[in-house]
Amino acid sequence: MHLSPAVSINKLSFAYKNRLALQEVTIEVNQGEIFGLLGPNGSGKTTLFRILSTMALPSRGQASIFGYDVGNDSEYVRRSIGVVFQSFALDKKLRVRENLFRHGQLYGLTGSLLRSRIESVLRSLGIWERKEELVETLSGGLQRRVEIAKGLLHQPKLLLMDEPSTGLDPGARIELWRILSQLRNEQKTTILLTTHILEEAERCDRLSIMDRGRVIVTGTPQQLKKSIGGDIVSVVPFDPERLTKGIRRTFKLTPKLVDGILHIEKKNGHAFLPKLVQKFPNQIRSVTVGKPTLEDVFIKYTGHAFGGAELK
Numbered sequence: 001m002h003l004s005p006a007v008s009i010n011k012l013s014f015a016y017k018n019r020l021a022l023q024e025v026t027i028e029v030n031q032g033e034i035f036g037l038l039g040p041n042g043s044g045k046t047t048l049f050r051i052l053s054t055m056a057l058p059s060r061g062q063a064s065i066f067g068y069d070v071g072n073d074s075e076y077v078r079r080s081i082g083v084v085f086q087s088f089a090l091d092k093k094l095r096v097r098e099n100l101f102r103h104g105q106l107y108g109l110t111g112s113l114l115r116s117r118i119e120s121v122l123r124s125l126g127i128w129e130r131k132e133e134l135v136e137t138l139s140g141g142l143q144r145r146v147e148i149a150k151g152l153l154h155q156p157k158l159l160l161m162d163e164p165s166t167g168l169d170p171g172a173r174i175e176l177w178r179i180l181s182q183l184r185n186e187q188k189t190t191i192l193l194t195t196h197i198l199e200e201a202e203r204c205d206r207l208s209i210m211d212r213g214r215v216i217v218t219g220t221p222q223q224l225k226k227s228i229g230g231d232i233v234s235v236v237p238f239d240p241e242r243l244t245k246g247i248r249r250t251f252k253l254t255p256k257l258v259d260g261i262l263h264i265e266k267k268n269g270h271a272f273l274p275k276l277v278q279k280f281p282n283q284i285r286s287v288t289v290g291k292p293t294l295e296d297v298f299i300k301y302t303g304h305a306f307g308g309a310e311l312k
């Protein structure tokens with residue numbers, strides 16, 4: 001059975017006055033997948049998130065969610081989506097239960113229906129026993145879970161999350177991903193999230209890599225990494241220009257120079273390594289070989305470093 005896409009974005013552009021923040025973005029998100037928008041700061045992720053959550057209108061092009069246009073049918077769109085913002089939108093002086101109660105009322109939920117929905121989302125997120133606690137006393141990870149519970153209260157088919165891991169420690173990040181997978185598997189919720197963290201993008205079913213307002217490439221993490229022909233050999237040279245010329249001439253390869261490091265795509269990188277070192281014994285400070293990462297994919301398609309804040 002062919003399901004219509006959960007999100008369909010077609011040649012969408014957006015400008016803040018004269019500054020073009022999105023250029024001809026085209027993306028389709030399938031129902032029931034966890035889809036990531038990966039890009040460094042300033043690549044346009046938040047702008048796209050704002051358009052999908054009906055807080056801003058496209059300057060050109062279209063975006064629709066389950067067939068509803070984000071501009072013309074924003075009322076339907078809002079009913080189909082749950083939104084989890086980057087900064088906490090909880091009332092910290094209220095109890096967990098009270099935060100959810102207020103939010104549910106905004107969606108017209110009342111009485112026993114609202115109470116049972118609150119119980120069910122809090123149970124599924126593992127925070128039912130914390131319902132009487134003040135939000136301000138909870139850890140960042142638990143507060144994020146309350147945010148997600150809020151976003152799910154009206155049973156949306158699509159959950160939009162802006163940088164969901166921001167401010168979470170590694171343990172809480174793992175727990176967050178367990179919850180997202182569970183939502184996808186058990187409730188068939190589609191999840192669209194933005195991230196600048198490469199490890200997080202690795203966990204998505206599919207992702208679009210964004211840079212400077214454009215979608216550079218879309219695919220599963222596996223497909224994207226496979227688009228690199230073999231291994232990545234990273235060389236720290238004494239003189240980048242001289243070594244680049246030497247490698248081009250001798251091996252007919254084209255290294256990419258990023259932040260003082262030469263990146264070379266090469267099948268069987270381990271076999272290539274000794275040849276490289278033997279040929280240029282005095283020109284190499286250090287050299288490593290590894291399987292391609294999403295950072296290598298980003299470099300391949302943009303020619304520059306990812307530069308994400310959390311890049312290791």
Ligand code: ADP
Nearest residue numbers: 016019021039040041042043044045046047048
């Ligand atoms: P990201 O979420 O990937 O960091 P943003 O969508 O926030 O990217 O920003 C995309 C571009 O739009 C950047 O060049 C940024 O400087 C610009 N921008 C974002 N918000 C505004 C605004 N309110 N006014 C003008 N320019 C903005």
